[in-house]
Amino acid sequence: MDTFLAALFSGTSRGAIYALVALGLVIVWRGAGVVNFAQMGQAMFSTYIASALIQNGNSYWVGFFVALFAGSILGALLDILIMRPLSNKKKTELLSSESMRAAVPVIASLGILGALQALAGIIWAAEERGFPAPAPQEGFSVASSIMPFTSFDLFVISIVAATLVMTTLFFKRTGVGLAMRATALNQEVARLSGIRTNFTRALSWAISGAASSLAGLLITPTSNLSPNTLDLVLIIGFTAAVVGGLDSPAGAVLGGFILGLVISFVTFYLSPEDVFISILGVLLVVLIVKPRGILGGKDARRV
Amino acid sequence: MLEINSLTTSFGSVVALDGVSMSVQESKITTVIGANGAGKSTLLRTISGLEHPAKGSITWDGKSIIGWKPEDVVRAGIAHVPEGHAVISELSVEENINMGSLFRRRVNKKDVAAALEETYHLFPRLQERRKQLAGTLSGGERQMLAISRALVSRPKLLLLDEPSLGLAPLVVEQIIDCVNTLCRSTGLTVLLVEQNANTALGVADHGVLLALGKVVADRPAAELKADSSLRAAYLGY
Numbered sequence: 011m012d013t014f015l016a017a018l019f020s021g022t023s024r025g026a027i028y029a030l031v032a033l034g035l036v037i038v039w040r041g042a043g044v045v046n047f048a049q050m051g052q053a054m055f056s057t058y059i060a061s062a063l064i065q066n067g068n069s070y071w072v073g074f075f076v077a078l079f080a081g082s083i084l085g086a087l088l089d090i091l092i093m094r095p096l097s098n099k100k101k102t103e104l105l106s107s108e109s110m111r112a113a114v115p116v117i118a119s120l121g122i123l124g125a126l127q128a129l130a131g132i133i134w135a136a137e138e139r140g141f142p143a144p145a146p147q148e149g150f151s152v153a154s155s156i157m158p159f160t161s162f163d164l165f166v167i168s169i170v171a172a173t174l175v176m177t178t179l180f181f182k183r184t185g186v187g188l189a190m191r192a193t194a195l196n197q198e199v200a201r202l203s204g205i206r207t208n209f210t211r212a213l214s215w216a217i218s219g220a221a222s223s224l225a226g227l228l229i230t231p232t233s234n235l236s237p238n239t240l241d242l243v244l245i246i247g248f249t250a251a252v253v254g255g256l257d258s259p260a261g262a263v264l265g266g267f268i269l270g271l272v273i274s275f276v277t278f279y280l281s282p283e284d285v286f287i288s289i290l291g292v293l294l295v296v297l298i299v300k301p302r303g304i305l306g307g308k309d310a311r312r313v
Numbered sequence: 314m315l316e317i318n319s320l321t322t323s324f325g326s327v328v329a330l331d332g333v334s335m336s337v338q339e340s341k342i343t344t345v346i347g348a349n350g351a352g353k354s355t356l357l358r359t360i361s362g363l364e365h366p367a368k369g370s371i372t373w374d375g376k377s378i379i380g381w382k383p384e385d386v387v388r389a390g391i392a393h394v395p396e397g398h399a400v401i402s403e404l405s406v407e408e409n410i411n412m413g414s415l416f417r418r419r420v421n422k423k424d425v426a427a428a429l430e431e432t433y434h435l436f437p438r439l440q441e442r443r444k445q446l447a448g449t450l451s452g453g454e455r456q457m458l459a460i461s462r463a464l465v466s467r468p469k470l471l472l473l474d475e476p477s478l479g480l481a482p483l484v485v486e487q488i489i490d491c492v493n494t495l496c497r498s499t500g501l502t503v504l505l506v507e508q509n510a511n512t513a514l515g516v517a518d519h520g521v522l523l524a525l526g527k528v529v530a531d532r533p534a535a536e537l538k539a540d541s542s543l544r545a546a547y548l549g550y
Contacts, residue, residue, distance in 0.1 A: 185411075185415050185418055188404075188408055188411060188412060188415065189412075189415050191403075191404065191408075192401060192404065192408075192412050195401045195403050195404065196399075196401050198363065198383075198395070198399070199395075199399050199400070199401055199412075200412070201363075201382070201383040201384050201387075202361060202363075202383055202387060202392075202393050202395065202399075202463075203387065203412040203413045203415065203416075203462060203466070204384050204387035204388050204413065204415065204416040204466055205384060205412070205415060205416070206384050206416075207384070
């Protein structure tokens, strides 16, 4: 029973982080039409900023909030300085097909990932370093029995839950949120309604940057920090987004939790070596049964 | 009010608009009629900034709006309701309407609420369905919704692209009546593009006949309606 609970809690807290990563990917995919492979590179970079601040004697929370802020600024800058010029119709006219044009920003994102990793290596040296957690990572004890979860797990689950609620309220209840949803669903109608889609696109990059930076801050206490440590998180987060439906923010969150739990239960009951084959298994089953993801793409759109 | 001069828009080697010149008078309904592929939609899309013309000028309120982004054209008072009941199916009816007034929220919050009430007054059916997803509406209701979204931006000029497309005659009549009433009672200027020439000319003050991207006739609507030889040559009835 204890093993089960431990797997459940560790899976939920891991899943919460994957949910953030997947959500970040979905926000940029819907808001800007780009699968952003640089996302965890951006997260890695802002986590390094937090790490540097904390090492220089600042409190954890200073590092934490500066990293979130830096993550959103970096996201917006990448869109404005690199992605926007690349999506300019006139400049990509030479490319013959629509699909080739759509590939340009994706390839650019891979380039950005490489550049960010190299830059982090140059500035902070490419060796692994630890990253602090704001809460203890040992199972805490209640009435002299040790609980199967840590205070850090609780911290992760609650902060991610709060983030998801805030994001949902932002998208559903505010005018800017409506503008962003409209842009994601139909750019032409959005523009004809007077919505500045350049702004909403940059904003989706910024929000995604902050969400993935949060994921970086929450995962590095258990995985350590190096320029490449978050690559794996991106792969799992991307799988989560595809499993849940790349079109659906709720699906991304669901996919994140599913993968977190699968990984955790496989690690606890089978062996860590079976993790990848089981992720692949989940992906295959979902793609065969529902090719557009669990909550993705309703056919109602094609009325 | 709107002056268009030798406007040419092409897609690759296909010339959709070939030196079109026309003007739209304030508080009047001007209609552009013509067969499929005459360039009617391209004309509206070029005015609203969705397509970029190769040559020519568009002057709105004394200013050239060539090269403006669609979002700036709306903000300058030209609202475009594109072909095919353009609403966002995944958003609710009220969200679709509110979309059109987002840019005015900070400037005049009271008027945004008033504009919403006015459209509900104009199309009571939309108020009944305000919480429903736009994708669940009928074709006619969607067209009303698309028009409402344009109206809450408080346009001076409304560009309507084939509002009758795919709708039952009774619904078409209702929508055209609404637009007509709106124009006569509030002084809204309308540029109506239609394939359904009879309906359009019946309500318009002025008519422009477009064929293969060129203006072949530019006259008062009643005159155009009476000219059976033009109709036979260009509209096929």
